[in-house]
Amino acid sequence: MTNSLKIQFVSTAVILLILPLSSSIKARKCPKECSCDDTKLIVGCVGKNLTHIPPTIDENTVKLDLRSNNLQMLSRGAFMHTPFLTHLNLQRCNIVKVKEGAFRALGRLVSLNLANNKIDILYQESFDGLSSLKELHLDHNRIEEIQPGAFTQLGFLNMLVLTHNQLVYIPNMAFQGLQNIKWLRLSHNSLNNLAPEAFTGLFTLSRLNLDHNELQFFPTQTMTRLPEVRRLDMSYNPMTYLGEESVFMAKLTHLYLNHMSLQDLSDQAFSQAPVLSQVDLSHNQLHYLERLSGPKDLITLNLTGNPIYCNCFMRPLKEWATAGGVKLLGACAGPPHLDDEPLQAVTSLDLRCRSRGEILKEEDGKEQESKGSIPTTATPKQSVKCPLNCECDTEAHHATCEGSGHTKVPRGFPIKTQLLDLRGNHFHFLRARSFPGTSQVVSLHLEFCKIHEIEGNAFQGMKSLLYLYLSDNYLTSLDPRAFAGVPDLTYLHLEGNQLVQFPGSALSLTPNLFVLHLERNSISKLEPSGLLSSVTPTLRELYLSNNTITVIAKAALSSAFIETLHLDSNQLTEVPTDALPEAPNLEELNLSRNSIGWVGPKAFQSISQSLRRLYMDHMGMEKMSKDVLLDLGPGLKVLTLRGNQLKVLPDLSPLTGLEMVDLQDNPLLCDCALEPLHRWVENVRLEVTATCDLPPELRGQQVRDVPVFTACPKIIAPSNETAAVEPRISKMQKSKPSSLKPRKVKARPGRAKIQKQPKKPSQMAKKTENKKTVNITN
Incomplete structure (x- = not known):
C-alpha cells in the first residue's frame, strides 16, 4: 500500500470515529440547571427556582420533571419545543394560571401532574392539544370554577383528580368530552349541590369519589346519568336521611356512606341498586335498620360505630341477613346485657323487646346522663352574621334560607358568600337591587319562589354571578333589563315558568351566556326578533323541551356557536329544515315527541x-x-x-x-x-x-x-339520487349452490356502475374492526 493510500485510509477511519462522537455530543443538549438521562430521554429540573421552562431542553425528551419551581403562569405554547413528551410533572410550581393553548403541542402526553399549585379557574381551552392524555392530576389547588368545555379535548382521559380544591357546585355538562373516563375524584371540596346533568356524558365512568364534601342529600337525579359506575364513595358528607330509591344505579357494587350523619334509612333506599355487594354505613347515627329491599348479592353490611339498639326492631334485619348470607359488621350499643355484642354473633332470640314503660324509662335516664356529661369547658359555637331563619357557613361560603317562608329577599349575608340558596320561599316580586352585599355570589337559587315579576336591575351588583336558577316560578315575561348587572352570567335556568315568548330582549344583557334552559314554558314560536347571534352571541346549549312550539322562523336560530338544541315534546309538524342552516355548528338535535x-x-x-x-x-x-x-x-x-x-x-x-x-x-x-x-x-x-x-x-x-x-x-x-348497494350473498344461499344463478344487469343511463361499488374484503374487514360495540337495551 502506498503512503498516500495509507494516509487516506487513516483519515477516513478517523472521520468515521468522530462522526458518532459528534452526533452523541449534539444529542446531549441539557440545560445547566437540569440533569439529563440521554438513554431514557429523561430531563429533571427539580427545585431549581426556575421562573420559566428552559428553552434548551432537547426536543426528543420523553419525560420532564419540573417539580418545586416558581413558574407561576403557563403561557400559550409553553411546550412547543418538546413535542415528544409523554410524562410531565409540574407539582409545586406556584402556578396560578394555565393560559389557553399552554399544552397545545403535547399530542403524545399521557400523564400530566399539576398538583399542589394555586390554580383557581380551569379555562375553556386550558387542556387543548392533549389528545392522548390518560391521567390528569389537579389536586391540592384552589379551583373553584370549571368553565364549560374545559375538558372537551381530553377524549382519552382515564383518570381525573380534582381532590382538595374549592369547588362549591358542579354545573351541567361540566365534564363534557371525557368519553373514556374511568375514575373521577372530587373528594375534599366544598360541594353542596350537583346539577342534574353534572355527570352527563360520562358513559364509561366506573368509579366516583365525592367523599369529604357538604352534600346534604343523596343526588339521585344526578347519579342516574352514570350507567357504568360500580364504586361510589359518598362518605364524610352531612346527610341525615336516605329515602326510597335514593340510590338508582343499576351496576353499583360498592357504596361507601360512612362517617355521615344518617339517622334514618328507608328499607327501599337501595331498591334500584340490584347488584350491590358491599355497603358501608359505619359511624353514623343509626339506632336500627329494617331489612333492605333490592340488593340480592349483598355480601357485607358495615354498621360499625352506630348506636344500634339490639331489640326486636332489629330482628327482621338479622333474619334477612342470616337467610341471605350477609355479614353484619358492628356491635350492639344496648340494651345493657348486649352492650358491645357483635351483630354477627347476636341471634334472633336475643333480639327481644321489653315493655314500653321500661324502654321510656331507660331512654329518659340516658338523656339525663347525656345532658349531665357536657364538659364545663365547652365553648359555644361562634355566631356569624346571618339573616333571621337562615344558615350561613363562613368556611364553605354558603348561605341558605331554603323553605323559610320569606316574602322579601333577606339581607345581611356574609360578604364572602358564594352559594346563596333561597329556594322555596314566597317572594312574588323581585325589586331593583334585591341582593345588596352579594358581589361574590357565584350561584343563586330562586326555584319555587312563586315569582311573578322581576324588575329591571333586580340582580344589580352581583358581578360574580355565573349560575342563576329561576326554575318553577310564575314568570310570563321578562323585563328587558332583568339581568342588568350580571354580565358574566353563564348558566340560566328558566324552565317551569309561563313564558309565552323567547325572552330575547332580556338576554341581550348576558353576553357570556353559555347554557339556557327554557323547558316547560308556553313558547309557541321562535321568531327572528329573538336572534341568538345578537342577544346571546356565546350560547352553546339551548333547551326548549315541553313548550308549544309550532313554528321556527328561518332566521330564528341564527348563531355561529350553538351546539346543542332540544326541541322535543313540542308541536312541530315538520323538521325545521329552513332554520337549521343558521346553526352551522350544531352537534346534538332532539326532535322527539313532535308530530312529524x-x-x-x-x-x-x-x-x-x-x-x-x-x-x-x-x-x-x-x-x-x-x-x-x-x-x-x-x-x-x-x-x-x-x-x-x-x-x-x-x-x-x-x-x-x-x-x-x-x-x-x-x-x-x-x-x-x-x-x-x-x-x-x-x-x-x-x-x-x-x-x-x-x-x-x-x-x-x-x-x-x-x-x-x-x-x-x-x-x-x-x-339517480342514491349510490348502488354492494351485492351480497347470504349464508343460506351459500348452502344451496343450485339457486345461485347470477342475473345479467344491463347498464342504463343514470345507473351507477355495479363494479365500482363493492369494496375489497380486506377493506371491509378493517372497517369492521374499527367500529365500536354499543349495547342497545329495551
Missing part, C-alpha cells in the same frame, strides 16, 4: 358536517326519505328512531361512524324493501334491536334472523 309524520330529503343537509347526535323518538313518523341520511355520513354517532310508525327504513350503510342506534318499537314490514336494513344489521358490530311486525307470521322476530330476505334480489338498482 314525514322526514323529507336533505332535511339535515345544512348541518351534515357538524351533527353528531340525532334523536327522533315517538314522533308518529310513518316515512323517511331514502336519501335523508346520506348527507350525515360517518360523522353521526347517535341515531334514535324508537317508537315510530316506520315500516321501512332508509339505507343506514352511509352512517359508518355510528356508536349507538335505537330502532325499537317500529312496525317494520319484513319484505324485500327492508333488505338493505337486514344486510346492514348483519355487517355492523353494533347491537341492533329491530323486530318484524309484518307479515304476522314473522311478528316479534329479529330482522337479523328471519330467512325471508334470502329470496330477495341481491343487486338492487339504484336511483
